[in-house]
Amino acid sequence: MPLKPIPALITRQRDPDNLESHFSALDGVLTPNDSFYVRSHFEAPVIDPGAWRLRIEGSVHRIVDLTLTDLRGMPAQTHTAVLECAGNGRLFLKPKKDGVQWELGAVGCARWTGVPLAAVLDRAGVQPGVIDVVLEGADSGTPEKADHPKAKITYSRSLPLSKARQPEVLLAYEMNGEPLTRAHGAPVRAIVPGWYAMASVKWLRRILLIDHRFQGFWQTVDYAYWSAHDGQPPEHVPISDIAVKSTIAQPAGNDRIAFGAPVRVFGAAWSAGAAITTVEVSVDDGKLWNAAKLIDEAHEHAWQRWEFVWRPDKPGRYTLRSRATDAAGNTQPAEHNKDHGGYIVHHTLPVVVEVE
Numbered sequence: 015m016p017l018k019p020i021p022a023l024i025t026r027q028r029d030p031d032n033l034e035s036h037f038s039a040l041d042g043v044l045t046p047n048d049s050f051y052v053r054s055h056f057e058a059p060v061i062d063p064g065a066w067r068l069r070i071e072g073s074v075h076r077i078v079d080l081t082l083t084d085l086r087g088m089p090a091q092t093h094t095a096v097l098e099c100a101g102n103g104r105l106f107l108k109p110k111k112d113g114v115q116w117e118l119g120a121v122g123c124a125r126w127t128g129v130p131l132a133a134v135l136d137r138a139g140v141q142p143g144v145i146d147v148v149l150e151g152a153d154s155g156t157p158e159k160a161d162h163p164k165a166k167i168t169y170s171r172s173l174p175l176s177k178a179r180q181p182e183v184l185l186a187y188e189m190n191g192e193p194l195t196r197a198h199g200a201p202v203r204a205i206v207p208g209w210y211a212m213a214s215v216k217w218l219r220r221i222l223l224i225d226h227r228f229q230g231f232w233q234t235v236d237y238a239y240w241s242a243h244d245g246q247p248p249e250h251v252p253i254s255d256i257a258v259k260s261t262i263a264q265p266a267g268n269d270r271i272a273f274g275a276p277v278r279v280f281g282a283a284w285s286a287g288a289a290i291t292t293v294e295v296s297v298d299d300g301k302l303w304n305a306a307k308l309i310d311e312a313h314e315h316a317w318q319r320w321e322f323v324w325r326p327d328k329p330g331r332y333t334l335r336s337r338a339t340d341a342a343g344n345t346q347p348a349e350h351n352k353d354h355g356g357y358i359v360h361h362t363l364p365v366v367v368e369v370e
């Protein structure tokens with residue numbers, strides 16, 4: 015049963031549905047649920063919330079099976095966090111990279127309510143020697159990558175135990191105050207603030223604690239890249255932290271702007287676990303930079319909206335770019351890091367407009 019079409023979203027792929035937000039529709043801090051991007055590798059499972067169980071097993075002191083009522087009965091937490099697909103912005107890469115051709119909108123920010131993963135791990139009791147916490151979804155299929163045997167596999171991703179224990183990592187059942195929808199992982203999904211969203215496993219059904227590094231497909235083949243260090247053998251690393259990024263929502267690419275009036279350049283900026291401290295805007299393709307004003311309060315995991323009032327001095331074609339810096343001192347680079355392949359596209363992206 016395919017999802018119902020979601021008109022507020024751009025269809026990048028059907029069955030499974032991969033739907034992109036209109037980034038130019040950015041308004042409040044929170045992305046409304048019906049215009050939040052959807053990224054699914056397989057058909058979204060239909061799960062009866064009454065029959066749903068979450069099993070925590072592996073290197074635990076006791077196997078735990080939780081119902082939705084059990085989970086809702088545990089102390090809840092709410093965190094605002096950005097979810098960004100690791101392939102967001104892939105459309106800008108030349109040469110073209112394999113994968114869904116996301117432009118700007120495979121990202122959104124929502125308030126997530128649920129139970130800290132740490133509390134659920136404590137119920138089961140973590141045995142000494144646990145390295146990884148594997149989060150397993152209820153969806154499965156055969157990934158497209160040709161080098162993989164044609165077996166049906168279940169979507170799963172792992173977190174190192176230390177990350178799994180961070181208080182902001184949730185097993186969420188609400189998004190912006192409403193129960194999760196099927197597209198976004200109902201009845202329960204993981205939310206891993208600060209990490210690219212492949213880690214925020216939807217339709218969660220099993221948590222497995224293991225005493226070694228997880229070697230699953232989306233850990234080692236997909237959502238991983240070769241990292242080259244000078245004089246060292248290259249290392250294959252699973253993608254984790256979100257890299258500092260900002261994106262211009264308004265004006266949108268190819269907009270025609272009437273000459274004479276000031277132009278509000280408006281967008282959002284985010285990073286992994288470090289607040290955004292500066293956003294700059296260039297209207298000459300990255301030569302000169304002007305300070306933008308941050309609109310929202312500094313926040314670790316939510317994005318911050320920003321704006322800059324631009325007064326073009328003559329009509330013409332302009333290439334706008336924005337550049338964010340976070341409290342840890344990370345700044346957006348001018349070019350994509352080729353080691354990252356089709357992922358982690360966070361360099362300063364161009365928006366070309368016509369002032370006439």
Ligand SMILES: Nc1nc2c(c(=O)[nH]1)N[C@H]1C(S)=C(S)[C@@H](COP(=O)(O)O)O[C@H]1N2
Pocket residue numbers: 050051052053054055056097098099100150151152153169197198199211212213214215216217218
């Ligand atoms: N079970 C499951 N979880 C998943 C996925 C998936 O295909 N199956 N996709 C992941 C990826 S790559 C992203 S970007 C986010 C997207 O979350 P959203 O659809 O709620 O925006 O979910 C993640 N969790």
Ligand SMILES: [Mo]
Pocket residue numbers: 053098099100101211212
């Ligand atoms: Mo993703």
